[in-house]
Amino acid sequence: MSLAFSRWLPGLLLSAALPALAYAEGPEYGPQLQGFEYPYTVKHFAFESQGESLQMGYMDVAAEGKANGRSVVLMHGKNFCGATWDTSIKALSKAGYRVIAPDQIGFCTSSKPAHYQYSFQQLATNTQQLLKALGIQKATLLGHSTGGMLATRYALQYPEQVDQLAMVNPIGLEDWKALGVPYRTVDQWYERELKVTAQGIRDYERSTYYDGRWKPEYDRWVDMYAGLAKGPGKTQVAWNSALIYDMIFTQPVYYEFKDLKVPTLLLIGTSDTTAIGKDIAPPQVKAKIGHYEVLGKEVAKLIPQSSLVEFPGMGHAPQMEEPEKFHQALLAWLSKTNSVP
Template sequence: MIRSFQKALSVSFLAIALASTAAVAAEAPSYGPQLQGFDYPYPLKHFSFNSQGVPLQMGYMDVQPVGKKNGQTVVLMHGKNFCGATWGDTIKALLGKGYRVVAPDQIGFCSSTKPEHYQYTFQQLATNTNDLLKSLKISKAVIIGHSTGGMLATRYALMYPQQVSKLVLVNPIGLEDWKAKGVPYRTVDQWYDRELKLSAQSIHDYELKTYYVGKWKPEYDRWVDMLAGLNSGPGHKLVAWNSALIYDMIFTQPVFYELKNLRVPTTLMIGTSDTTAIGSDIASPEVKAKLGHYNVLGKQAAKLIPHSKLIEFKGLGHAPQMEEPEKFNQALFNVLR
């Protein structure tokens, strides 16, 4: 009788899980290949330019401060599974303190062009961003990069140090070289096959485990919908292909070895419970155990970067600016002052 009850209970839990998965899949919206149909927190503009022989568009928000201007501009660089829109809380707080804010979507991401062929490098994306800022007549700015945007922000500061007043890296990936630590290489085709299989449920499950330390908030659903809707929309294959090329860039172009070369005032803002590590899903248990320890990586990076500062958010994960916006923003303002 007990065994029958346990079996019935297991079946019941399985039914609930399947129903939840089906509900997530059914509710996920569908967006265009440049995220058409998704609402940005501020007016979305587009910067048109030519690169690698093709015309491209970068989506971006350029928002003027509320009230008195302080004369400074902050440029926000998003992560791989994020967009300029995910900086919404930070943008609002910065505007209230008098900052002009520019939040671009990099080529291959979100509201920007997904080229059929593009050689993705952090140098290329940094150049694209610099061209955007030139078009906006911005000669110097605070550069803030989150996740993959932290790798890009680092490259940007290495290429254009005179144009960076301060560099802030928020849980940047690339504080370790996954390949050197033993993570197997994936070909672009293997990444592509993986990206084609993305769903709202798989995005949710990955972010819950890796980004948010097992703690989910209802406001995160919007960002799952954003990614799932982009990946399942009419640009499905083109979005997946660009994502595969970008993952190859991230894995094969470490900035870790050049952290020591940074010459701009740099602050690391680290959620210590983050476990993000590219390729950890296919690494051996021995290798996986060595990856993604941000409570250690932040301290190590702070020692490598000349005269850097480290701010740790104990118990927070990959996106402290989204997990605890008020706490993060207060710490950020202290840095900017």
């Protein structure tokens, strides 16, 4: 197993209050996000999986000042990348933590294999191999959105290697298929992903993630996602995205929250309404899914050693909406539940 190195390169803006304004389509990026700038140097972990030679992009940021000897692994969401953790990496590093922020296979700066059986177990295994190669035996996990589902699976799969688990507006706090959301085939997801545009991403995120609000700094992340989706590798990006959506929909972690054995923090923006397949759900189903002001409280009761911090009025990414408030809550909990390294 080898560690190979490389790096890449962002940008843009607009105002929230004028929904009628068209969003200018931004730049195009390569299949591994070549051309988009990350906040820290991107390295690549080379490994074999399912007969494929793969590369997993990641940032490994040392603690600033006095190191506390602890590591935090950041797990990004479906429409996000390691780069979107920029303010969290800075806050955690400043607090003395070593921070590892990987891009999972199929995402961002990592490989987009033509044939890959996606599962949260496989992604957890890939991440565990990366941490082993980096000499990290035990870590705290912080997962956002889909990364919350992955962090949950990782903590269930490798409980002895996890100090603490924190999740930011994780999806999968409910089982959509069991609640009546129709199944989309991989081919249907693929056709949908081929049509992704910056305007569509922005409209979806503003309505679903941010309760109708928008900040100019979010446009950088729209450009990132849209630029990857329309770049020279757009078909392989769309295909991997389709496989990943199928994984998310068909592999719930909801039923296993009760089995978590580590201290767990739920950080919930209560205005979030994210739910996979909501756009094709019957009206009666659509009305009852994606209510984070309820889901956070319900799941906190299922997890044995849980704590819940709610951010009233915030959406899907409180770490991006109000970084200072978010990191104050996160760091206070990490400090309070720290075990001896």
